[in-house]
Amino acid sequence: xxxxxxxxxxxxxxxxxxxxxxxxxxxxxxxxxxxxxxxxxxxxxxxxxxxxxxxxxxxxxxxxxxxxxxxxxxxxxxxxxxxxxxxxxxxxxxxxxxxxxxxxxxxxxxxxxxxxxxxxxxxxxxxxxxxxxxxxxxxxxxxxxxxxxxxxxxxxxxxxxxxxxxxxxxxxxxxxxxxxxxxxxxxxxxxxxxxxxxxxxxxxxxxxxxxxxxxxxxxxxxxxxxxxxxxxxxxxxxxxxxx
Amino acid sequence: xxxxxxxxxxxxxxxxxxxxxxxxxxxxxxxxxxxxxxxxxxxxxxxxxxxxxxxxxxxxxxxxxxxxxxxxxxxxxxxxxxxxxxxxxxxxxxxxxxxxxxxxxxxxxxxxxxxxxxxxxxxxxxxxxxxxxxxxxxxxxxxxxxxxxxxxxxxxxxxxxxxxxxxxxxxxxxxxxxxxxxxxxxxxxxxxxxxxxxxxxxxxxxxxxxxxxxx
Amino acid sequence: xxxxxxxxxxxxxxxxxxxxxxxxxxxxxxxxxxxxxxxxxxxxxxxxxxxxxxxxxxxxxxxxxxxxxxxxxxxxxxxxxxxxxxxxxxxxxxxxxxxxxxxxxxxxxxxxxxxxxxxxxxxxxxxxxxxxxxxxxxxxxxxxxxxxxxxxxxxxxxxxxxxxxxxxxxxxxxxxxxxxxxxxxxxxxxxxxxxxxxxxxxxxxxxxxxxxxxxxxxxx
Numbered sequence: 001x002x003x004x005x006x007x008x009x010x011x012x013x014x015x016x017x018x019x020x021x022x023x024x025x026x027x028x029x030x031x032x033x034x035x036x037x038x039x040x041x042x043x044x045x046x047x048x049x050x051x052x053x054x055x056x057x058x059x060x061x062x063x064x065x066x067x068x069x070x071x072x073x074x075x076x077x078x079x080x081x082x083x084x085x086x087x088x089x090x091x092x093x094x095x096x097x098x099x100x101x102x103x104x105x106x107x108x109x110x111x112x113x114x115x116x117x118x119x120x121x122x123x124x125x126x127x128x129x130x131x132x133x134x135x136x137x138x139x140x141x142x143x144x145x146x147x148x149x150x151x152x153x154x155x156x157x158x159x160x161x162x163x164x165x166x167x168x169x170x171x172x173x174x175x176x177x178x179x180x181x182x183x184x185x186x187x188x189x190x191x192x193x194x195x196x197x198x199x200x201x202x203x204x205x206x207x208x209x210x211x212x213x214x215x216x217x218x219x220x221x222x223x224x225x226x227x228x229x230x231x232x233x234x235x236x237x238x239x240x241x242x243x
Numbered sequence: 244x245x246x247x248x249x250x251x252x253x254x255x256x257x258x259x260x261x262x263x264x265x266x267x268x269x270x271x272x273x274x275x276x277x278x279x280x281x282x283x284x285x286x287x288x289x290x291x292x293x294x295x296x297x298x299x300x301x302x303x304x305x306x307x308x309x310x311x312x313x314x315x316x317x318x319x320x321x322x323x324x325x326x327x328x329x330x331x332x333x334x335x336x337x338x339x340x341x342x343x344x345x346x347x348x349x350x351x352x353x354x355x356x357x358x359x360x361x362x363x364x365x366x367x368x369x370x371x372x373x374x375x376x377x378x379x380x381x382x383x384x385x386x387x388x389x390x391x392x393x394x395x396x397x398x399x400x401x402x403x404x405x406x407x408x409x410x411x412x413x414x415x416x417x418x419x420x421x422x423x424x425x426x427x428x429x430x431x432x433x434x435x436x437x438x439x440x441x442x443x444x445x446x447x448x449x450x451x452x453x454x455x456x457x458x
Numbered sequence: 459x460x461x462x463x464x465x466x467x468x469x470x471x472x473x474x475x476x477x478x479x480x481x482x483x484x485x486x487x488x489x490x491x492x493x494x495x496x497x498x499x500x501x502x503x504x505x506x507x508x509x510x511x512x513x514x515x516x517x518x519x520x521x522x523x524x525x526x527x528x529x530x531x532x533x534x535x536x537x538x539x540x541x542x543x544x545x546x547x548x549x550x551x552x553x554x555x556x557x558x559x560x561x562x563x564x565x566x567x568x569x570x571x572x573x574x575x576x577x578x579x580x581x582x583x584x585x586x587x588x589x590x591x592x593x594x595x596x597x598x599x600x601x602x603x604x605x606x607x608x609x610x611x612x613x614x615x616x617x618x619x620x621x622x623x624x625x626x627x628x629x630x631x632x633x634x635x636x637x638x639x640x641x642x643x644x645x646x647x648x649x650x651x652x653x654x655x656x657x658x659x660x661x662x663x664x665x666x667x668x669x670x671x672x673x674x675x676x677x678x
Contacts, residue, residue: 050361077367087362091380100376101366146362153366244521305654318643320676321459369658379674395521402523408621412528420533427534434530435520440520 001026001157001188002047007056009042016042018212019056024157028169029189031199031220034209035235040192041084043209044159047190048081062157077105080150084162086142088134095130095146100155120148124178140171144178157188164195196239200224208232245425252419256429259340259415260436266411270336272380274397275390277342283374285349291405296345303342309403311335316407332404340397347393351386352378388451395444400435412436465643474631475652481549481620481627484615484674488553489613490606494562497598498566498590511563515541519558527551527594532623536633548620556613563605567598611657618653627654 002024009017016039024030034042036087047053047058049065049072058065060075089097098117102108108116121149124144134142134147143163148160148212160179176198181188181201193199199206201219206223208215216229249256269351282297303311326334355378363373406415415435420426464471499505499512519527530556532547542550571594579589599606618629632649636642 048365050364073367073369076365079365081365082356082362083360083362087356087358089359089362089377090380100368105367105374106373119303149362149366256641263658302654305657307584307615307629307653309618309621310632310646313636314630314643314646318646321640347518349602398523398591400524402525403619405525406619412522413529417664424536424661426529427537430530436522437526438518438521438535445521458549 001028001060001061001099001169001192004043005057005059006042007058008054009046009051010037010054017046017053018213019210020212022207022214024188024190026153026188027186028207029093029183029187029201030191030203030207032192032209033194033196033199033223033235033239034191034215035238037211038209039212040075040209042116044081044161044190046193048076048159049078050081059096066218070168073105077101077153078156080147080153080155080158082143082150082160086134086139086146086166088142088149090134090145091092093131093133094126094137094148097134097145098149098152101149104226106153116152120151121150122214123181125174138171139167140174143167147178147182147231148173151182157190158182158192160189162192162193162194189222194239196224196236208235210235244428246428246432248423248425248430249419252422255419255434256412256432257378257416258412259433262400262410262415263398263437264440266332266336266401266404266409267394269333270340270397270401271394273333273337274340274344277341279348281341281345282348282352285345286352287370289365299352300342300345301339302337305344308335308339308400309406311339312407322412328407328409331407332401332409338402339400340393343393343396344390347386347389348382350389351382355381364403384455388396388448388455391444391451393446395441395448398441402437441446459571459644460639461644462639463635463639463644467635467639470635471628471649471652474628475656477625478614478617478629479656481545481552481617481625482610485549485552485613485617486610488549489556489560492553493562494559495559497564497568501568508569511533516558516561520562524551524555524616525622527555527664528623529620536635543621545620545625548617548623548625552613552616552620555616556609559612560606560609563609564598565601566593567600567602570601571597600609601678603664603668607661607668611660611678614653614657614660624660651664 002022004020004022007017007020010016020039020043020112022030022043032043034040042048042051049058052067052143060079063071063075065071065075076186089100092100095117098120099113102113102116118129121130124147126141126144126148129137129141129145134145136212137145147158147163163179164175167175172195176195177185179189179198180202186200191199191203201220205216205217206220208227208229210231216223216227223232224236227236245404250297281296281300284292289291312331315326315335316328319326319331332363358378359381360373363377401411402413404411405417408414412433416429420429423429473631496512496516499508500516503509505654528548531551532542532544535542540633568590575597576589576595579593583591617625617627620627621630624630628649632645636645639645
C-alpha cells in the first residue's frame with residue numbers, strides 16, 4: 001500500500017531522514033515510536049508530500065509519486081492525515097469541516113454528502129455536534145472531528161501525527177477509541193504516537209526511529225518485551241517513567 | 244472670528260466636500276481591488292511574479308504621495324502622455340493606497356497558521372479553493388479593522404491632491420479664502436467636515452477591533 | 459529629455475534631503491515628548507479633566523488631515539497676529555499631528571505591560587511617577603518600538619507637505635529644480651527614489667537601534 005525506499009530529507013544543513021525505507025501492507029497498522037527529534041513526524045509528512053524529499057522513492061497503491069501537482073492532490077485525497085494540533089477550520093461548523101473535501105475534491109452531490117457526514121459523525125460518536133464550531137468543542141471532540149474530516153475522503157490509508165499529544169490526559173481515551181475502531185475495520189494506518197498501551201494493543205508492527213533512522217522494527221510483543229537495541233530499551237524506560 | 248462669511252460661500256465648500264467623498268469612495272474601490280490582487284500575489288509561491296509586485300509596493304509605500312502625484316501629473320506629459328488631473332489623482336491614489344492595502348492583505352493572510360494550509364492540502368483542495376474557502380474567510384477578520392483604518396487615512400490623504408490643483412474640499416476652501424481672506428474660519432470648517440466623516444468611521448474601526456479581541 | 463538633470467543637481471537636492479532629515483528629527487522629538495504626556499493623560503482615566511482634554515485632542519487631530527492642520531497653523535494663526543516662520547509652523551504642525559498618533563501607540567504599550575510590574579515596583583517603595591517613568595514607560599517603548607519607528611518614517615513623508623509653505627525640504631527643492639529645468643519626469647522619479655532610499659536607510663538604522671538597545675524582544 002505504502003512503499004518508501006531510501007528517503008533522504010534535510011532542512012538546510014541538518015539531515016532529518018537518512019535513507020529510510022518502510023513498507024506498509026494494506027490493512028496493516030504501523031506505529032512509529034522514538035524520542036522527539038527522531039524524524040517521525042517528518043517521515044509521515046513526506047508520505048503525504050507536505051514535505052518534499054531530497055531523494056528516494058514513494059509509491060502509494062502502486063503509483064510512484066512525482067512532483068506533478070495533480071498527482072499530489074489525488075494522492076492527498078487518497079491518504080488521510082490527522083495532525084497533532086487538529087487544524088480544524090475554525091470558521092466552519094463540524095459539518096462543513098467534514099463536507100469540504102467531499103464537496104470540492106470528490107465533487108459529490110449534496111444529498112450524498114449529507115449521508116457521508118452523518119455516517120462519519122455517527123462513527124466518531126459526535127452526531128449531536130454536527131452544527132457546532134470547533135471553538136465550541138473540547139480538544140478530544142475536535143480531534144475526533146478532524147479524524148472524521150479525513151475519513152470523509154474515503155481514504156485508502158490514514159496517517160496520524162501524534163494525534164493525542166496536544167490533549168489533556170482525560171481526553172486521550174476517546175480519540176484512541178476512534179482509532180481502535182478504525183483499525184478493527186481494516187484501515188491501513190501509520191501512527192506516530194507516544195501512547196505505548198495503544199501501540200501494544202492495536203499495532204501489527206512497531207517501528208523505532210532514532211536520529212532519522214529506523215533502529216529496529218517488529219511485532220509489539222518483541223519491541224516491548226524483548227527489544228534488540230540498547231537505545232530502544234532506554235527510550236522505553238524513559239517513556240514508562242514519565243507515565 | 245466670523246463664520247458667517249463661510250456660510251455665504253457654503254455651496255463652494257459643499258461642492259468640494261462632495262468631490263472629496265467621491266474621489267475617496269472611488270479610490271477605496273479601485274485600490275482595494277489592486278491591493279487585494281497584489282497582496283495575494285505577494286503570498287503566492289510564484290517568485291517571478293512577486294518581484295515586480297514587491298518593487299511596486301516598496302516604492303509606493305516608501306515615498307510621499309505628494310511626490311507620486313507630481314511624478315504622474317507633471318511627469319507623464321513630459322513623456323508625451325497626456326493625462327487629465329482627475330485621472331492622475333485617481334491613478335496615483337489607487338496605486339498609493341493599493342500598495343498599503345497589499346501589505347494589510349499579505350499580513351492578514353500570513354497570520355493564518357500553516358496548519359490550516361496543510362489541513363486544506365491534505366483533503367486535496369486546489370490553491371484557489373484553499374484561498375477562497377479556508378484562508379481568506381479567516382484572514383478577513385484580521386484584515387478588516389486595519390483596512391477600514393486605512394480607508395480613513397486615505398480619505399484624509401486625498402486633501403493632498405489640492406496641492407496640484409484638484410478641486411476637492413481643501414482646494415475649494417482655498418478659493419473661498421482668496422475671496423474672503425478668512426483662512427482660520429475656512430480651514431476650521433473644512434477640518435470639521437473631515438471630522439464628521441472620519442470620526443464615526445474611526446469609532447466603527449475601534450468597535451471592529453474590540454469585537455475581534457473578544458472573539 | 460535629460461535624465462541626468464537630477465544627478466547634475468545632486469548637491470541642490472542633497473541639501474533638501476538634509477533639511478528634510480533634521481525637520482523630521484526635530485518634529486519627532488517634539489511629538490514623542492508631547493505624545494508621552496498625552497499617553498499618560500489618556501492612561502489615567504480616573505483623572506477626568508486631563509483624560510477628557512487629551513482624548514478630545516487625539517480624536518480631533520487623528521480625524522482631520524495634516525495638510526489642513528499645517529494651513530491652520532501657518533495661515534490661520536496669522537489671522538490673529540501670530541506670524542510663525544514657515545519652518546517653525548511646519549515643524550509645529552507635524553509635531554502636533556504625530557503626537558496624537560504616537561500617544562496612542564505609547565498608551566497601548568503602557569496598557570500591555572503586565573500588572574505584576576506595577577506590583578513589583580510598588581513593593582520597592584517607588585512612587586507612582588517613578589514607577590511610570592522608570593519601570594513601565596521604558597517597557598512600553600520597547601514593546602512598541604516597531605510602531606514608533608514606522609511613525610518616524612511617516613514623518614519623513616509628512617515633511618514633503620511643508621513644500622506648500624515653501625520650506626526648503628526635498629519636495630520643495632524638487633519643485634524648484636523642475637521649474638528651472640522642466641525635466642519633470644527625471645526629477646520626480648529621482649526624488650521619489652531618493653525618498654525611498656532615505657526611508658530604507660532610516661528603517662535599517664532603527665532596526666539596528668532596536669536590536670542593539672532592546673535585544674530581549676528580538677527573536678534569536
